Amino acid sequence: MKLIPPALAILAIVSASAAAFATDDRGRSPGQVLSDNNCTWCHGPSLQGYTTAPRLAGQRAEYVVNQILNFKAHSRDNPLSKQVMWGAANTVTPEAAHEISDYFSGLHAEPANDGNRSTVETGAALYREGSAGSNIPSCAICHGPDGQGVGAIPRLGGLSYRYLKRKLEQWNEGYHAAALAPMPAVSSSLSATEIDAISSYLSFVH
Numbered sequence: 291m292k293l294i295p296p297a298l299a300i301l302a303i304v305s306a307s308a309a310a311f312a313t314d315d316r317g318r319s320p321g322q323v324l325s326d327n328n329c330t331w332c333h334g335p336s337l338q339g340y341t342t343a344p345r346l347a348g349q350r351a352e353y354v355v356n357q358i359l360n361f362k363a364h365s366r367d368n369p370l371s372k373q374v375m376w377g378a379a380n381t382v383t384p385e386a387a388h389e390i391s392d393y394f395s396g397l398h399a400e401p402a403n404d405g406n407r408s409t410v411e412t413g414a415a416l417y418r419e420g421s422a423g424s425n426i427p428s429c430a431i432c433h434g435p436d437g438q439g440v441g442a443i444p445r446l447g448g449l450s451y452r453y454l455k456r457k458l459e460q461w462n463e464g465y466h467a468a469a470l471a472p473m474p475a476v477s478s479s480l481s482a483t484e485i486d487a488i489s490s491y492l493s494f495v496h
Contacts, residue, residue: 321393324386332374338400341452342370348399352442354391358382368465401448405490409483413491416484426479427472429488437495447495454489 314323325337325346332343339345346354360366361379382390405413418435420428434440437447446454460466461477480488 319389319393321389321391324390325393328378329390337394337397339402339450339453341450342456344453345399345402345449346394347397348448349391349394349445350439350441350443351388351391351395353439353444354394355384355387356442358387358391366466368460399445399448401496402450402453402493405451405493406486407490407494409487409490410494411491413487413489416488417491421484424479424481424484426476426484437492446492449492451489451493454492455485458485458489 313319318326329337329346333339333346334343337345337347339347357366358379361371361375362382364372364376366375416426417429417437420426429437429446432440432443433446434443437445439445458477458480461469461474466474
């Protein structure tokens with residue numbers, strides 16, 4: 291996939307004003323208007339995501355709002371966040387963040403289906419049961435039995451294997467240090483094989 295140059299993506303971001311919240315003449319909700327103008331450059335026209343840009347369709351609204359705030363505060367600090375999302379989120383007002391997140395959460399999500407099928411069974415067991423030997427708790431406790439997320443805890447089911455894998459790897463590289471417990475400790479306990487298995491399994495979850 292040919293990525294949109296970050297500078298172009300950032301130029302596409304418009305400041306949210308009061309006028310932005312009126313339904314347009316095409317019948318689009320305020321959140322859809324903001325999304326169409328700003329988010330589809332990187333996350334796809336139906337917001338199903340790509341390898342490096344996650345699926346936003348069906349994501350938890352509260353989680354999306356919190357991530358926008360994290361981008362604005364520069365606490366979500368991996369390289370692509372710095373390169374693209376810090377600038378992209380800079381002009382998003384709290385009102386716009388809620389409009390966008392409500393729109394995202396109401397969209398139907400399609401699974402990426404791009405993981406390694408040979409590791410799905412192992413990944414499913416780790417996700418549901420954890421690993422006592424590695425001191426890894428069940429992911430389902432916080433993220434739900436089908437990875438659907440709860441409140442501000444993100445939906446993981448169906449996200450791209452490569453995106454999930456890279457995010458889990460970045461915990462061990464020192465990124466997202468401001469994240470709340472228990473994720474830093476959990477992610478740092480995962481081996482490369484376990485990261486691959488969990489990421490693969492989740493990519494196929496509906």
